[in-house]
Amino acid sequence: LFAEGGGGRPGDVDMPIVAGLHVGTFASLARLNGQVPLVGIAAGRCFAGNAALLGCCDVVIATRDSNIGMGGPAMVEGGGLGVFKPEAIGPSGVQHANGVIDILVDDEAQAVAAARHYLSFFQSPAAEFTAPPAHALREVVPENRLRVYDTRMAMQGIADVGSLLILRAGFGLGIHTALVRIGGRPVGLLANNPAHLGGAIDADAADKAARFMQLCNAHGMPLISLVDTPGFMVGPDTEATAQVRHVSRMFIAAAHLRVPFLSVVLRKGYGLGAMAMTAGGFHAPLSTVAWPTGEFGAMGLEGAVRLGFKKELEAVAEGPARQALFDQLLAQQYDNGSAVQMATTLEIDAVIDPADTRQWLLQGLAAGRVMPPSGMLAVDTW
DSSP states (O other): OBOOBOOOOTTOOSSSOSSOTTOOHHHHHHTTTTTSOOEEEESSEEETHHHHHHHTSSEEEEETTOEEESSOHHHHHHTTSOOOOGGGSSBHHHHHHTTSOSEEESSHHHHHHHHHHHHGGGSOOOSOOOOOOGGGGGGSSOSSTTOOOOTHHHHHHHSOTTOOEEESTTSOTTEEEEEEEETTEEEEEEEEOTTTGGGOBOHHHHHHHHHHHHHHHHTTOOEEEEEEEOOBOOSHHHHTTTHHHHHHHHHHHHHTOOSOEEEEEEEEEEHHHHHHHTTTSTTSSSEEEEOTTOEEESSOHHHHHHHHTHHHHHTSOTTHHHHHHHHHHHHHHHHHTBHHHHHHTTSSSEEOOGGGHHHHHHHHHHHOOOOOOOSOOOOOOO
16 A cells, blocks of 8 residues: 555545545455555655555555654644644654554665565565574673673574564564564564663563564464563553553463464563563463573562562671672572573473574474464554
8 A cells, every 4th residue: 555645635526425434445444454464655745544544554664754644734733733844743753663654764665675575474485595694693692691782683693584574663672573584484573672671571562562463473474582581661650651451462462373483582581571472471382492591580680689588688788798698699599590490390491502593493383383263363553
């Protein structure tokens, strides 16, 4: 759908009608949701009815000079809401950051290329592909467990070369979502982002992940999750965003999946957030494995020590001695929650060499089965 336009024209005399509210275009397009891929392109001004049609699409691709809004300047002024230039209403910078735009490009030619790339994932497995260098994955996670790193490097290290298509990069920064091919097969890929809130999952990230699971589920694409999270974001400011409802969407979306789900814990696997990233729990996916850098617990290790050993710490005078005790207790918690220990207690399936990740995923995808749909499969617009 090339959605540029200003919507309907009030007072149009081409048709003998009063309001035109009986038009079936919007409902007809909406009924295609979850049945076929819907791609919308905005390469200019897209207002009113045109914007509503665009919003019904699975993916929205827009140019940097685009403007998208439910009402253009005339409608805004007519409603007594002020006088604005078209460029002030829904510019791409706003709509990319708030999640309306999935893919932001420079011009219409790039938009068409992005649409082609997106639609290529809804075809048969590719017969020819190039695998990335496997050993590069060993360098993704830093030795220092407190250092930030870019999980997109792990995504690139798993995907067929040139296949990675990141969606909604400007929104829900705590989780990356992308379509990729692995061994020629289209799959959906999620990954926590330690560079945002330390990888904690906030409301926007949860909404983004839940909708992405719906998208892949509707179109029969297996899902792979790369986990590195201290859990759901908490605190008074977070709760003001309706965090409880938003993050719970991930559990609901995962509970209705009909596609194989595979999980790889790269580093932190803590609390409810890690469970949400693994389809509801570590035993819910077809398989859950960890890299040797994996660390696990009901909550972050530092917080667990401060809460669980509060009396012991307070019994020691504040200063170097207390810090030494804290470090000792932290080291014990780290050893107890190591990836090897988790595999020993059968809470995860295995600890693997990062260089073997792609081969393990290929074996998992070959073993998995996409179940036939039961009823209508809808993809939320949000």
